[in-house]
Amino acid sequence: MIDTRKTALIVGASRTLGLGLAAEYLRLGWDVIGTVRGSRHTGLHDLAEVSGGRLTIESLEMTEPEQISALRDRLAQRTLDLLFVNAAITRGDLPIGEVPTDMFAEVMITNALSPMRVVESLRPLVVPTGTIGIMSSDQGSIALNTEGGQDLYRASKSALNQLMRSYAARNAEDTRTLLLIDPGWVRTELGGPDADLSVEESIPGVAATIEGQRGKPGLHFLDYQGQAVPW
Template sequence: MTTHATPRKSALIIGASRGLGLAMAAEYVARGWRVTATVRGDGRTALHDQADAADGRLTVEAVDITVPEQVVALHSRVAGTAFDLLLVNAGITNGDVPVTDVSTETFNRVMVTNALSPMRVVEALQDVVLRAGTIAVMSSRQGSITLNDRAGYEVYRASKSALNQLMRSFAVRHAHDPHTLLLLSPGWVQTELGGPAAPLTIGESVPRLVDTIENHAGEGGLRFVDYQDHTVPW
């Protein structure tokens, strides 16, 4: 009798040197996936330490997603692998500053990092994702226009709203593409970005995020959901 082992799933995680991305890479490795995850520079990071302990199931690549040529080069390096999941994790903030006090340079940097660059990655790497696979992008509850009843962090909010709109346009342009598309809200988490006062730990958010991604595997279409798999209003 011939037996067939279940193929191990694979994920490509963009932006995993720290915080949520680092924890997502660890969670997928712990669940038996093969993971390729990226850092921005050439220096050693905690992700490299994870790779050393992952028995060959975690590969580290370097890419700065704000540099289009580096994204193209990454595509060339991973083109031989078919991934079940592409997860793009990117986010910076300029702090809680009213938009009238933000320089044009800072505004551009936040928008390019949080909105334009993730979408360039999605466009460039969509073809390495299996047709029944998932393309997920880390958004935020603060990107919801409906839920903006407190103001604050205006440029960060605007960048995540822009990301959501661009992902919606991508979904429309690729309406007949079978990929599942997800915008993810991880909750307010105790990371460098979220700060120590955040109510959620990484350990409380990340496993639920991974469960949420898996809940929608193979469904197709675009959804904006949080770490509890609740729909977030646009």
């Protein structure tokens, strides 16, 4: 009997949004590969223990290019229906003129450069009808920035969006779906305790939006309710 279950690789799945997305795809009947940084025990390990073997865990520090290459080699025999990169950091709400150079580099490397390195390296594992997605934010929208604040985080997400758009343009003949997803303002370490949504309220919408775009080539910037986000 042919196994027709789909497989998702979720990069950055140890907690909050990434962990929630891994759990949601398991609930939907998928096999899931989730990455964590280092060897520490995480919520993803707890989830794997009750997954009946459908969740496997890989170690990845995605700011280290050689680790991305090693992950690609380890997964060379796997076929992915979804590659989704969920990773971002913030270092406080400083005006851009007060941001130290090393902080600027750290946030840009983590939030913009590293996700694109993952996409570029692991793309061959994704089936031609599959989906490649990255967790973005409406704070990366230039059109929606009418209040300012969070200068560095906003800039990193705008950079991510621009890089993904360049990637899509360079690969215009690719039949895969490309997604930038805004999960909404979620109560996470990054979103803070006053955010509008819980992970449980955001993630089912994120997964539904991803699935709703399956088979639609090209790049789409959408929120967790499936609505287009202005660039």
